Amino acid sequence: MIIAIDGPTASGKGTLAKALAAHYDLPHLDTGLLYRAVGRQVFLDGGDPDDPVDALAATTFADELLSDPHLRTEECGGLASRVSIHPTVRQALFERQRAFAEQPGGAVLDGRDIGTVIAPDADVKLFITATVDARAMRRWKEMQTRGNRITLDEIAEELRRRDERDLGRKDAPLRVADGAYLIDTSELTVDQALAAAIDATEEALKSHL
Numbered sequence: 001m002i003i004a005i006d007g008p009t010a011s012g013k014g015t016l017a018k019a020l021a022a023h024y025d026l027p028h029l030d031t032g033l034l035y036r037a038v039g040r041q042v043f044l045d046g047g048d049p050d051d052p053v054d055a056l057a058a059t060t061f062a063d064e065l066l067s068d069p070h071l072r073t074e075e076c077g078g079l080a081s082r083v084s085i086h087p088t089v090r091q092a093l094f095e096r097q098r099a100f101a102e103q104p105g106g107a108v109l110d111g112r113d114i115g116t117v118i119a120p121d122a123d124v125k126l127f128i129t130a131t132v133d134a135r136a137m138r139r140w141k142e143m144q145t146r147g148n149r150i151t152l153d154e155i156a157e158e159l160r161r162r163d164e165r166d167l168g169r170k171d172a173p174l175r176v177a178d179g180a181y182l183i184d185t186s187e188l189t190v191d192q193a194l195a196a197a198i199d200a201t202e203e204a205l206k207s208h209l
Contacts, residue, residue, distance in 0.1 A: 001026065001106035002121075003201065004114035007128035008163055008174060009077060010135035012185040016128060016197045017110035019190075023198060024108070029100045031111035031118070032080060034093050036071040037061045039079025049082040058083070059092040074143065074150060074158060081162045084112075087171040094118065112166055115177030124204040125180035126197060132159050134186040179204075 003020055007013040014030055021028035039049055041061040047054030070076055083089050094117075101107055101119045109118060115125035130138075136156035143150050166174040176182060181200035185193045 001123045001205070002101050002119050003106075003108040003124040003126070004101075004119045004122035004177065004180075005108065005110040005126045005128060006112055006115050006174065006177065006180070007110075007126075008112075008130075008135065008166065009159055010139045011128045011130045012138075012188075012190070012193055013110045013126075013128040015190060016126070016183075016185075016193055017108050019194045020197055020201065021108040023194075024201075026106055026108050027100070027103065028108045029097065029110075031093075031097050031109055031114065033066055033071060034096065035080040035084045035089075036076045037065045037068075038083045038089060038093070040065060040068060040071055040076050042083060043076075043079060049079050052086040052088055055083040055086045056088045056092060059089055074139070074148075074155065078158060078162065081165050085165060085169040085171070090117075090171055112174045113172035115180050116175060117172045120177065123208055124201045125177045126200055127176045127180045127182050128193075128197075129182065129184050130186040132156055132163070135159055 005013050005017045017028055038055060038058045038061060041058035042049045042054055045058060047058065049055055097109065097118045101109055115122055136152055136159055139155050140152045181204065183193065183196050183200065
């Protein structure tokens with residue numbers, strides 16, 4: 001069983017993906033982490049994330065980079081959004097994601113083009129969304145626990161910029177996949193969102209019977 005979960009930054013898709021993976025005993029891949037690693041590698045190389053040559057060179061990052069705590073920062077998230085617009089970068093990471101999705105027994109993958117590009121034949125497709133205000137507040141609280149001084153307004157503005165890049169890019173833009181279940185988590189607790197995701201998953205599986 002392949003579960004494809006898409007959605008914008010801080011919508012809750014990562015939290016739900018991990019929870020669904022645990023619920024159904026499936027391996028999980030946060031594909032956004034791959035792009036964050038590319039963005040981080042470009043930075044470490046002293047390159048330009050907007051340069052497709054520099055970005056492509058960074059796709060050869062070592063697996064150890066995926067455990068770098070810097071990947072979870074807002075700065076790295078912005079770099080990820082910038083390198084992800086390059087078709088060559090997306091192609092370089094495509095096979096890695098596809099192989100994970102097609103492993104025996106299935107998997108849960110979350111990102112921005114899972115249901116549309118990476119696993120369009122997924123058994124379950126979910127699109128997790130939330131308002132910019134709700135997403136900014138969540139990210140702000142997360143940053144506060146890490147001692148980050150970034151303001152709520154700064155986070156909201158960065159989210160808007162990233163949404164614009166993700167929605168407007170020519171290659172694999174963020175959009176709701178055909179047949180995907182839409183879940184708005186703006187007013188939901190984590191438990192409520194998970195319950196909605198499980199209900200949608202079960203309904204999708206029944207439709208395949």
